[in-house]
Amino acid sequence: MSRPTIARIHLDNLRHNYRLARRRAAPARTIAVVKADGYGHGIERVAFALSEETDQYAVACLEEAVALREAGLTQPVLLMQGVHEAADLRVCEAERFTVVVHDPHQLEWLETVSGRPDIWLKINSGMNRLGFAPADLEKVRKRLVRAGVRVTGAMTHFACADDEQSQSTARQTRIFDQATGGLGNITRSVANSAAHFRDGQAMFDRTRPGIMLYGGSPMLGRYGPELGLKAAMTLESRLIAIRQLSPGDAVGYGETWRATRSTLMGMVCIGYGDGYPRHAPNGTPVWLRGTRAPLIGRVSMDMLAIDLGDVPGAAVGDTVELWGEHIPVDEVADCAGTISYELLTGVTRRVPRVEAGESMRLNTGSDL
Ligand SMILES: Cc1ncc(COP(=O)(O)O)c(C=O)c1O
Known part of the structure; x- marks a missing residue:
């Protein structure tokens, strides 16, 4: 006898939402954010459903990335919080996970441990949650080069992209652009879901939509259907x-x-x-x-x-x-x-x- 309470998952709607993100991001490409068990929808289910649509996933932590590999998914995976233990760097290298580095202690691990995954640098453009100050970037980059680490990307995260009235997103975008413009041929990424709905927002090379894939509105005071999103x-x-x-x-x-x-x-x-x-x-x-x-x-x-x-x-x-x-x-x-x-x-x-x-x-x- 089963309890009549279920979460019905609409994979067609998930794909519809992903395509909408892709259209709004173009010519930038998108990374499907599937952390927190695919925002509650089941990380493996969601990742499989998007596997024909996306060529990269983003998760918060190693456990989530490993779950994708164990499910048989071979696409690149970005660990947006990086690793929490030095030894995890070896796993990341072996599994070809790209690891975000946001703090000096992670730099030290890269200098002392043999694991050398590809790295994205996290820049603190004003949210003051994680990331290096723009002024420290050159120093950080030199340390990584000396340690034999490949920096393939740079990212930042917006504090107020959901608020159409806020000027913070434009300011953060400018700070990120100036800080990373000289880093050479790397992938640059700023946009969460909300940024996809902001007129004139620079998308750089890769966007990172999360909530919009699942049909939730990223914008203050607006509901998903108004934005063309369907409930997943x-x-x-x-x-x-x-x-x-x-x-x-x-x-x-x-x-x-x-x-x-x-x-x-x-x-x-x-x-x-x-x-x-x-x-x-x-x-x-x-x-x-x-x-x-x-x-x-x-x-x-x-x-x-x-x-x-x-x-x-x-x-x-x-x-x-x-x-x-x-x-x-x-x-x-x-x-x-x-x-x-x-x-x-x-x-x-x-x-x-x-x-x-x-x-x-x-x-x-x-x-x-
Ligand atoms: C670094 C980072 N990028 C992208 C996302 C996706 O954000 P959203 O779900 O608002 O699209 C998140 C979500 O928290 C995040 O932490």
């Missing part, structure tokens, strides 16, 4: 109980919602134990029977309540979309005070990822 994940469950509430009846922990009129309430078999945000407030929309219904009361670990008042004919066993084609994940994120990245990567292991079109035996209402 539908989070769905079913109604497992229906109850008639009288005026004054409360629902759920803390009695945070109370009926002011006679209300038909439905319980949906999904909660924060599945990654649905506990902070989603009353009114956060779900979708069933072709219409929206509002969340009511506090989200529990394994279930949540909705008001079925405007859903004609609702019945136990009805499919409920929490986010996906009809309810943009960005909208749920907005309601819950977070971002689509956190929701997508936060869907827990308890929720089976099922590729759209793949059959899976699920309980019907009558089984429940």
Whole structure:
């Protein structure tokens, strides 16, 4: 007997989004960012689905890169945080991973350990998270040359590309361009998803789209569909109980919602134990029977309540979309005070990822 809560993965939509990124990046080429388990969609599944479309992947760490090799993928992989141990450099060289170097301690490892993978330099152009100061670049480059390391690329990351009003992205782009212009024939990369939607943004040689591949909007105040993106994940469950509430009846922990009129309430078999945000407030929309219904009361670990008042004919066993084609994940994120990245990567292991079109035996209402 299987629980009726699944994340349906739409690989066609993923490919649609990747092609959109490619078009917006051209003539620059794109690197598919598949870290954090493919933003929650399954790193191997996502990487395979894009293997005909992309010639390079980007991940955060060695474990993710190794997962791609173990799955049989042979394309170059960029480790955007570099390595966390000196000995990992040998693995990176053997597996032909390209390693980002962002800090002096990583330089020292390259000088002392035998592993010599290709290196991209990370430049701090103003985000002040990781990277070398532009003023230190020449010194860093000379040390790498002396150590016999090949520097094949340079990258930076934007702090505010999602905000169309912000001037920071133009400033960071200028700083990066000036800092790396003299580094010779290397690959230069600045653009996250948001940069693909900024008019006039320089794309350099390679872009690094992540969230847009999965259908999440990278732009503040805009939802994925407005940008031509399609949901790569539908989070769905079913109604497992229906109850008639009288005026004054409360629902759920803390009695945070109370009926002011006679209300038909439905319980949906999904909660924060599945990654649905506990902070989603009353009114956060779900979708069933072709219409929206509002969340009511506090989200529990394994279930949540909705008001079925405007859903004609609702019945136990009805499919409920929490986010996906009809309810943009960005909208749920907005309601819950977070971002689509956190929701997508936060869907827990308890929720089976099922590729759209793949059959899976699920309980019907009558089984429940
Ligand atoms: C260095 C770097 N590049 C690219 C990306 C992709 O960003 P986005 O998902 O906003 O496209 C990330 C994501 O966090 C990142 O850390």
